[in-house]
Amino acid sequence: MPNDKRLAAEAAVAEVTPGLLVGLGTGSTVAYFIDALAARVRDGLAIRAVATSLASAERARAAGIAIDDFADVAHVDLIVDGADELDPHFYAIKGAGGALLREKIVAAASARMVVIADSSKQVAAIGAAKLPVEVIPFARAFVAARLAALGAATIQRDSLTDNGNLILDARFATFPEPRDLARALDATPGVMGHGLFLDEVDAAYVAQGGVVTRLERAATRR
Numbered sequence: 606m607p608n609d610k611r612l613a614a615e616a617a618v619a620e621v622t623p624g625l626l627v628g629l630g631t632g633s634t635v636a637y638f639i640d641a642l643a644a645r646v647r648d649g650l651a652i653r654a655v656a657t658s659l660a661s662a663e664r665a666r667a668a669g670i671a672i673d674d675f676a677d678v679a680h681v682d683l684i685v686d687g688a689d690e691l692d693p694h695f696y697a698i699k700g701a702g703g704a705l706l707r708e709k710i711v712a713a714a715s716a717r718m719v720v721i722a723d724s725s726k727q728v729a730a731i732g733a734a735k736l737p738v739e740v741i742p743f744a745r746a747f748v749a750a751r752l753a754a755l756g757a758a759t760i761q762r763d764s765l766t767d768n769g770n771l772i773l774d775a776r777f778a779t780f781p782e783p784r785d786l787a788r789a790l791d792a793t794p795g796v797m798g799h800g801l802f803l804d805e806v807d808a809a810y811v812a813q814g815g816v817v818t819r820l821e822r823a824a825t826r827r
């Protein structure tokens with residue numbers, strides 16, 4: 606059985622050209638990407654990199670990729686990241702791995718975002734996956750009540766994020782219109798981030814049965 610996550614990740618390494626500042630996403634598919642990119646770096650590919658999680662930074666450094674402090678970085682050329690769901694509009698749900706806030710920040714700083722995934726992540730419309738919402742602990746009950754008013758049942762994760770916040774995983778009986786939901790969440794004090802990526806994704810490498818397909822969003826977002 607082919608390892609589709611690995612194949613999608615390895616194909617996306619072709620996006621990385623010398624001199625780029627690359628954002629490393631988070632998750633098991635990205636772990637394959639980091640390993641494949643590190644092999645290119647060992648062969649002499651000169652890049653700089655930033656990471657969206659402590660876990661990805663640690664993996665990259667162990668593999669020989671130097672990681673810059675994102676706090677000193679205003680612009681990234683390319684971020685490569687996984688997703689929990691991706692639909693034909695290039696709307697994505699992300700954050701099962703808990704790195705959604707840093708992923709969104711680095712994606713916003715990036716000229717291009719490429720998603721890598723196996724075909725289990727491809728859906729007709731996002732919304733079946735749990736939607737992670739990163740919340741400052743002070744606002745836990747308030748944000749949970751706001752999510753309930755939006756139609757979601759929430760479960761709080763046991764662990765905190767790299768930012769010291771908590772995550773409420775939201776499941777909706779009926780998934781709202783994604784832009785309306787994003788607007789409502791963005792307007793809720795205490796919500797530091799959420800897993801809806803509606804404008805960020807420019808392209809995707811999706812593997813199914815050992816075959817990788819590159820999908821490019823029709824119009825660019827910037």
Ligand SMILES: O=C(CO)[C@H](O)[C@H](O)COP(=O)(O)O
Pocket residue numbers: 630631632633634635686687688689698699700701702703704705708
């Ligand atoms: O958003 C993420 C982490 O916050 C991951 O990219 C997403 O959950 C996909 O993970 P995986 O590649 O392990 O399936």
